[in-house]
Amino acid sequence: MIARAMQELVQNSSAIRAMFEEGRRMAAEYGAENVYDFSLGNPNVPAPAGVGAQIRNLTETVPPLKLHGYMPNAGFEEVRERIADSLNKRFSTSFGSYNILMTVGAAGGLNVALKTLLDPGDEVLVFAPFFGEYRSYVANHQGVLRVVPPEPEHFLLNLEAAERLVSRQTKAVILNNPNNPTGVVYPEDQIRQLSELLCRMEKKYGTSIYLISDEPYRELVYDGKKVPFLTKYYHNTIVGYSFSKSLSLPGERIGYLVMPDELDDARQIQAAAAVANRVLGFVNAPSLMQLAVAGCLEAKVDLDFYDRNRKSLCEGLDRYGYSYVKPEGAFYLWLKSPLEDERDFVAEAKKEHLLLVPGRSFEGPGYVRIAYCVSPETIERSMPAFGRLAERTVRRSWEK
Numbered sequence: 001m002i003a004r005a006m007q008e009l010v011q012n013s014s015a016i017r018a019m020f021e022e023g024r025r026m027a028a029e030y031g032a033e034n035v036y037d038f039s040l041g042n043p044n045v046p047a048p049a050g051v052g053a054q055i056r057n058l059t060e061t062v063p064p065l066k067l068h069g070y071m072p073n074a075g076f077e078e079v080r081e082r083i084a085d086s087l088n089k090r091f092s093t094s095f096g097s098y099n100i101l102m103t104v105g106a107a108g109g110l111n112v113a114l115k116t117l118l119d120p121g122d123e124v125l126v127f128a129p130f131f132g133e134y135r136s137y138v139a140n141h142q143g144v145l146r147v148v149p150p151e152p153e154h155f156l157l158n159l160e161a162a163e164r165l166v167s168r169q170t171k172a173v174i175l176n177n178p179n180n181p182t183g184v185v186y187p188e189d190q191i192r193q194l195s196e197l198l199c200r201m202e203k204k205y206g207t208s209i210y211l212i213s214d215e216p217y218r219e220l221v222y223d224g225k226k227v228p229f230l231t232k233y234y235h236n237t238i239v240g241y242s243f244s245k246s247l248s249l250p251g252e253r254i255g256y257l258v259m260p261d262e263l264d265d266a267r268q269i270q271a272a273a274a275v276a277n278r279v280l281g282f283v284n285a286p287s288l289m290q291l292a293v294a295g296c297l298e299a300k301v302d303l304d305f306y307d308r309n310r311k312s313l314c315e316g317l318d319r320y321g322y323s324y325v326k327p328e329g330a331f332y333l334w335l336k337s338p339l340e341d342e343r344d345f346v347a348e349a350k351k352e353h354l355l356l357v358p359g360r361s362f363e364g365p366g367y368v369r370i371a372y373c374v375s376p377e378t379i380e381r382s383m384p385a386f387g388r389l390a391e392r393t394v395r396r397s398w399e400k
Contacts, residue, residue: 005139009136017040019037019039019040019355019356019357020039020042020355022039022350022355023035023037023039023355030353033381034353035353035355036352036354036355036374036378036381036382036385037355037374037378038354038356038369038370038372038382039355039356039357039371040371041180041245041250041330041331041332041371042250042371042373043244043245043248043250043301043331043373044305044373044375045248045301045302045305045306045373046248047247047249047301048247048248048296048299048300048301050295050296050299051247051249051292051296051299054292054295054296055288055292057295058288058291058295059288062291066287067287067288067291068287068288069287070283070284070287071284071287071290072284073274073275073277073278073283073284074098074100074101074102074273074274074277074284075100075101075102075256075284075285075290076102076287076290076291076294077097078097078294079102079290079291079294080097080098080100080101080102080256081097082294082297083100083256083294084096084097084099084100086297086298087229087258091229091231091232092232093229093231093232093260095258095260098270099258099259099260099261099270100256100257100258100259101256101257101259101270101274101277102254102255102256102284102285102290103240103254103255103256103257103277103282104253104254104255104282104285104286105242105244105250105253105254106216106240106241106242106244106255107133107242108253108255108277108280109240109241109242109256109257110137110174110212110214110240111137111140111141111276111280112257112273112276112280112282113172113210113212113257113273114137114138114140114141114143114172114212115140115141115276115279115280116269116276117171117172117210117269118138118141118142118171118172119142119171120143121142121143121169122143122144122169122170122171122172123143123145123146123167123169123170123171124138124143124144124145124146124171124174125146125147125162125166125170125172125173125174126145126146126147126148126173126174127150127157127158127162127175127176128147128148128149128150128362128363128364129155129179129181129182129359129363129364129367130147130174130176130179130180130362130363131176131181131214131362132361132362132363134174143171143172144169146165146170147363148161148162148165149161150363150364154325155179155182155325155334156184156187156190157186157190157194159194159197162194162197163197163201166197166198166201166209167205168207170201170205170207170209171207171208171209171210172209172210172211173194173198173209173210173211174212174214175211175212175214175230176215177213177214177215177218177227177228178218178220178221178227178328178329179329179330180217180330180332180362181332181334181357181359181364181367181369182325182327182332182334182364183325183326183327183328183329183330183331183332183334184325184328184329184334185221185225185226185227185328185329186228187228188226188228191228191230191233191234192233194211194234195211195233195234198211198234199234202236208236208264208265209236210236210237210238210263211230211234211236211237211238212237212238213230213237213239214240215227215240215241216240216241216242216244216246216255217245217329217330217331218241218246219245219246219300219301219303220245220246220303220306220329220330220331221328221329222303222306222307222310222327222328222329225328231258231260235260235263235264236262236263237260237262237263238257238258238259238263238269239257239258240255240256240257241255241256241257241258242254242255243255243289245301245330245331246300246301247293247296247299248301252286252289253285253286253289254285254286254289254292254293255285256285257273259273305376306372306373309331309372309373309374309376310327310331310333312376312379312380313333313370313379314326314333316379316382316386317333317335317386319387320387320389320394321390321394322336322338322386322390322394323335323336324336331372331373332370332371332372333369333370333372334359334364334368334369335356335368335369335370336366336367337359337366337367337368338390338393338394339393340366341365342358342359342360342365342366342367342368343358345368345393346358346368348389348392348393349368349385349389352385352386352388352389353385354382354385354386354389356368356369357371
């Protein structure tokens with residue numbers, strides 16, 4: 001018998017992954033060109049050319065024992081120094097190598113942060129809708145998840161509801177900006193208000209509340225939007241970053257944590273995070289990829305590719321009368337379900353070979369997520385299917 005907790009996780013396995021696997025099955029049955037899989041945030045843009053060149057150069061010039069060997073649990077010091085220097089240049093910060101911990105992607109980083117901070121029963125606030133794996137990450141470390149209900153019109157931060165949920169047991173708040181699944185970018189004025197709120201609550205309860213900023217989509221923003229760098233707004237901020245999206249390297253599992261000196265108990269947190277990296281079984285982030293990304297910190301994926309997809313998808317959905325939140329960042333579109341239960345809409349979409357993810361997977365019932373990090377041809381070919389789906393669902397909702 002497997003653990004009871006795992007039985008539940010197996011039964012309620014990620015709807016995103018389940019839809020992705022369904023897409024593979026349907027592609028085999030109907031042909032990949034006839035299945036429109038918008039389920040998984042798997043970048044269709046190749047990594048910048050410099051990434052491959054850097055990897056080839058490393059394999060030819062770096063001694064194998066260094067290239068593939070152990071290093072300090074926090075990562076290669078020279079890699080962490082280069083990342084710190086890059087952040088300082090971009091955001092006018094003053095980090096050193098000791099403020100950076102190399103992690104196994106953003107997911108590994110979040111688990112390291114939570115392992116470092118949480119005692120059993122500590123509460124972690126998240127703003128709905130949110131990436132569903134946060135629930136598992138908090139549970140991994142015996143924390144209690146508190147969900148802040150969404151602000152339903154624009155899906156910005158519902159700060160009034162957040163204030164009601166903060167308690168003496170609140171140890172951390174997870175913020176994802178730009179947001180997955182909505183594509184919303186939380187603006188500077190809301191970040192300032194959140195900072196002020198958390199400072200008030202720390203003073204009220206005499207506790208430390210850590211803001212964990214999950215930022216794998218930091219570089220993917222459109223229309224001149226800016227993503228505030230949170231360590232400049234709130235003293236107890238830990239930043240988690242991944243190169244999965246910014247360099248199209250999702251399978252390489254490489255990222256980092258930023259733990260500033262301004263943190264309460266900063267030195268203890270930095271030391272504990274390095275130990276957490278080890279005891280969680282990561283030991284260290286992949287050695288080759290640490291060295292590779294250190295040489296590609298100025299590289300960028302083709303953002304215009306995602307922007308063209310975004311505009312093409314929005315124009316097509318507009319033609320058929322769909323309602324959605326216009327994406328400002330990341331590569332997701334948050335579509336309002338024309339049917340009351342979005343799972344019924346997802347089922348109808350599947351009949352048209354459209355694979356969408358129900359919003360309740362993100363604590364956002366009544367909506368579906370469309371991942372537009374696909375080929376432009378997929379969006380173009382899918383439009384007649386969206387049109388037929390609208391005939392059956394959008395107009396049905398109008399008639400009601």
